[in-house]
Amino acid sequence: MVAEKPSIALSIATVLSGGKLYTRKASTEVHEFDGMFLGSHAYIKVTSVVGHVFRLDFPPAYQDWNASNPLDLFQAPVHKAESNPKSISCAVLWGFSVPFWWWVNILPYRVFAAFLPLELVFLPFDLAFLLGKSVLVTSASSVSEQKKKIIFLIFVLCNEKTIVKLAYERYYGHWRKCWHLNQEARGCGHLVLWLDCDREGENICFEVIECTGFQVNDARRKVHRARFSSVTEKDILKAMGNLVEPNRNEALAVDARQEIDLKVGVAFTRFQTTYFQGKYGNLDSRFISYGPCQTPTLGFCVQRYLQITSFKPEKFWTLHPYLVQNGYELKLEWERQKLFDFDVATMFQKLVMQDGILEVIDISEKKESKVRPSGLNTVNLLKVASSALGYGPQMAMQLAERLYTQGFISYPRTESTAYPSSFDFRGTLSALANNPVWGDYVERLLAEGYAKPRSGTDAGDHPPITPMRSATEDMLGKDAWRLYSYVCQHFLGTVSPDCKYIRTKVKFSMGAEFFHCVGQHVTVQGFTYIMPWLAINEKKIPQFTKEEKIEVSKVELHEGNTVPPEYLSESELITLMEKNGIGTDASIPVHINNICERNYVQVQAGRKLAPTTLGITLIRGYQCIDPDLCLPDIRSFIEQQITLVAKGQADHSGVVQHVLQQFRQKYSYFVKQIENMDALFEAQFSPLSNSGRVLSKCGKCLRYMKYISMQPSRLYCSTCEDVYNLPQRGTLKLYKELTCPLDNFELLIFSMAGPEGKSFPLCPFCYNNPPFEGIDTLYGTTTTGSFGKLGKGAGMPCFLCPHPACRHSMIAQGVCACPECNGTLVLDPVSAPKWRLYCNMCNCLVSLPQGAHRIATTQEQCPECGSKIIEIDFNKKTTPLDDGATLHTGCILCDELLHSLIEVKHGKSFFKRLGGRGRGRGAGRGAFKGRGRGTGKGVDPKMSFRDF
Known part of the structure; x- marks a missing residue:
């Protein structure tokens, strides 16, 4: 049995086992017990995934923004990749003298056996190397044809053990979760899917089926689908007694939506971002995104803004x-x-x-009533959470999902407001009777009789959101309690009498x-007693x-x-999105959160959404080129087509191709007319030539370049019309008017924030155009933008430069190997008087003697460990040297005095280690154990600067 979350898996296992279960650790916990299944005794295992197992993505050939045309993405192939690669950990599968093809044959589609040990790096296709005396690595290209595009096979012989590594093309990459499901499914005759009962859940069902190796129509190994709306004992047992088959059409509808959104969104986003990046100084151009749902959502906010600005009071x-x-x-x-x-x-x-006299001409009395509410669906919950509780849609859904997984409310994603005829109102009310807040009111309803709820809308998915058991604020915490309270009060209101007046x-x-x-x-009073904010004002x-x-x-x-309308509130925006078919009850919070995070709108007091200059300009640009791009009509049409796929009334591939063809034509026209949008940007944002402040000289024209501080920060030479990307999230200043010996550009000093932030010099030209081939990949450096797309940036700061003559390079300033990784400890040039070394790969810092007048590297190397000898000029008041001497040279690893004065710390890391090796391996005697910090690494100390 597979659930969507670990907490749900535990609840299901607890109910079905009567609390008598064994739990063992795995990728996610596995609960095992003996029980009954379909009238027979069975050994049952219950585990879970954590949301989607796979995500849709492009192959590697289409990942590089510079290597592929966005227009090609509309017809590009897509594949399933791991949904959360950061959560994947390396695991090694060992076998003893077993032919490697045995491992290949037992693996399911899209899974390979195991990871190599971390110290063995991946090798390029068709390369073979010797790694040590007993480790042979070979490449087998024939595997590609025989075993579903396997790129290469690494066969390792070490200590008479066989480690098999099968590396699939990214299309068939390894998923730890998929491997876990496949392992647990072995020997099982039935698969019961306890995923959420919506389209996304149905899609995850088929991901699980694929990972486990089951087949939907296999008579020997059967697949079952459990339909449930809460994780209470009653609902779990009812679902077990009414198992059905998973719905492939709903799963295909999700695949269709994912492919359309991916291809359309990425194509427009890449073109927009590339076109506008670097053109305007006060424009945050890190990521100018487009989305078939996101953009019409922004359009509603901008439409209200334009109504406000064009309003003329009377x-x-x-x-x-x-x-x-x-x-x-x-x-x-x-x-x-x-x-x-x-x-x-x-x-x-x-x-x-x-006249002065009023005459009473009519008196009328009328009995009226305010009707009780219908059942609570997701959209109404989000609207109330925003307008009354002050919770954004994203936060509201996170709280609701947590309450659901803990068993306090029913499934929070539903479009229905009508309760099913079989709903147990008395049982639900009884569960709330002991609540200290509204227990007395519940008991009165049970004693006097509760009202029959109003007929609402039955969308055929889930019952309305209802409380499942009683809770207190101490149990839930303040935020979750407020949302839970509303769910309870709304439910009680639906079974209370109407308010009469x-x-x-x-x-x-x-x-x-x-x-x-x-x-x-x-x-x-009726329902207004429990929902006083809806009471009639007497x-x-x-x-x-x-x-x-x-x-x-x-x-x-x-x-x-007359007054203009206010900015659109989140509650009003949700109403408009629902009315126009933009998004679903599950995706509406995501779309609203996206336009906020991408700085298209800002949330003001009262959860009002005020569009930014960028958001307004984008929508106006779409309107002047192709209004369909920001109108809700086209998205509503897409949602209708996807619904037809979900109902089995339309072909999945036909719908996808039809929609993509329409957007491909729109994209081509948009590219041709982009200058119309650019004209609007020119009116709102300042060109680079008019932005920023003068900072450093260009090495080409010897004119001063301007520093643009707006993210992404960069340098701009108006004479050469060149833009140079810079490190982000720090401060930048000129470095003593020193120049790079390679290109004559003035050097800059970049300082990360905080007392433990690193400072390092860089040449703007070398940073963007590494002069040494392969330097950016050799050290595993990455681009520095928040979204990883800023051109060549982060190629080579000075602490990675191997230039032998430059006084700022790693050759000159590098001291010794890092004790934490394979990087090099480099002297921080501007850290005085708190002198320190920092690693050019990780976040390791080494404090040097504090208060010294000067610390510098020398040309000499330690004869014992190969580390660079440093020279220290101590303060004469605090010198540790005999007879008041202040000048001392030595190795920080081998010199007893210096070694006692250093301390290993950890600061902020600038680069992420992706692979490759550092320069040098040594760690000296005892490595970095000064002042009780650090443990050192057992590596040959004679190799510190061998590869310089």
Whole structure:
């Protein structure tokens, strides 16, 4: 049995085993027990995934933004990749003298056996090397044809053990979760899928089926689908008694949506980002995204903004007579409401004041009712969470999912507001009867009889969201408790009587004009007792009799102005998205969160969404090129087509190809007309030539370049019209007007934030165009932008430069090997008086003697460990040397005095290690154990700078 989350798996196993189960650790926990299945004794295993096992992605050939045309993406192949590669850990499968083809043959599609040990790196295709005396690595190209595009096979012989490594093309990469499911499914005759009962859950069902090796129509190994709406004992047992088959059409509908969104979104996003990146100084161009759902969502916000900016207020006037009855002053409302002509309003005021007597012409009393709410669905929950609780849609769904997995509420993703006929209202109410907050009200409902809920909308997915068991604030925490409280109150409101009240309206006549007043008196509170924010506002008015005449006390002419609408609230936006078919109950929070995170809108007080200049300009650009790109109509059409796929009324591939063909044509037209959007950007953002501040000289034209601080930060030479990417999230300044010996560019010093942040010099040209071939991949460096797409940046700071003559290079400033990784400890050039070394690969810092006047590297190497000899000029007041001497040279690893004065720390890491090797291996005597910190590595100390 496979559930969607570990907590749900535990709940299912606990119920089915009666609490008698054995749990063992694995990729996710596996619960085992003896039980009954389909009327027979069975040994049952329950485990889980964590959401999707796979995600849709492009093959590696289409991953490089510079190597592929975005237009090609519409027809590019796609494959399933691991959904969360960061969670994958390396595991080694050992075998003893077993032919490697045995391992190949037992593996399911898309899975390989195991990872190599971390110290053995992947090798390129068709290469063979000797790694040590007893480790032979070979390449087998024939595997590609015979075993589903396997790129290469590494066969390792070591200590009479056989380690087999099968590396698939990224299309068939390794998924730890898939391997876990395949292992657990071996020997099982039935697979029961306990995934969420929506389209996404159905899609995950078939991912699990693929990983386990089961077949839907296999008579020997059967696949079953459990349909449930909560993880209570009753629902779990009911689902076990009514197992069905998984719905492939709903799974295909998700595949269709994923492929359309991926290809359309990535194609437009790559083109926009590449086109506008580096053109404007005050534009955050790191990632200018487009999405078939995201962009129409932004369009609603911009549409409201344009209504606000184009609004022209108008003055209006209205009459309000006042009368005094039984000591109570009453303000009357004018039947005409308001006039926009001051002279006409003044005329009516004079006519009324000349009469001066109000006559009661009609008194009407009417019994009215405010109906109780229907069942709670996801959209209404999100709207209330935003407008009343102040929770954004993303946060609200996270809280709701947590409450669901803990068994406090039913499944939170549903479009239905109608309860099924079999719903157990009495059982649900009984579960809340002991609640300290509303338990008394529940007991009263049970004793006096609860009302039958209103008929709502039955979408055929899940019942409305309801509480499943009682909870307190101490059990849930403040945020989850507030959401849980609302779910409980809403449910109780649906089974409570309607609110009933008497509405009294009194009409008056004076000077041929008519006025009125309204009073309201509640007779039955009904559901408003438990939902007081929806209560009727009672208003008492004096007693009047028909034809009674009353002298008016005063007649006021009030002046007012029409006001523009406010910015769109999250609640209003959710309503618009639902009405126009933008997204689903599950994806609406994601789309709203995306436009916020990408700086297209900002959330203001009251959860109002104010579009930014970038968001407004984007929508206006789409409108002037192709309004369909930001209108909800086209997305609504896509959702309709996908729904047809889910119902089996349309072909999956046909729908995908039809929609992609339409967007491909729109993309081609958009590219041709991009200058129209660029003109709008020019009007809103400053060109690079007019932005930034003068910082350093260009090595080509010897003119000063400008530093653009807006993310992504960069340098711009207006003479050469070149843009140079820079490290992000730190400060940058000129480095003593020193120049790079390779290209004559002035050097800069980049400093990361915080007391433990590194500082290092860099040449802007070398950083973007590494002069030494392979330097960027050799050290495993990555681009520095938040979204990993800033051109060649991060190719070679000075601490990676192997130039032998430059005083700022790693050759000159490198001291010794890092004790934590295969990197090199480099002297921080601007760390005085708190001198330190930092690793050019990881976050290791080494504190040097503090307060020294000067610390510098020398040309000499330690004869014992090969580390660079450093020279220290101590402060004469704090010198540790005898006779007050201040100058000392030595190796920080082998010199007893220096070794006692250093300390290993950890600061902020700049680069992420992707592979490759550092320069040098040595760690010296005892490595870095100064002041009790560090443990050192058992590596040959004679090899420190062998590869320089």
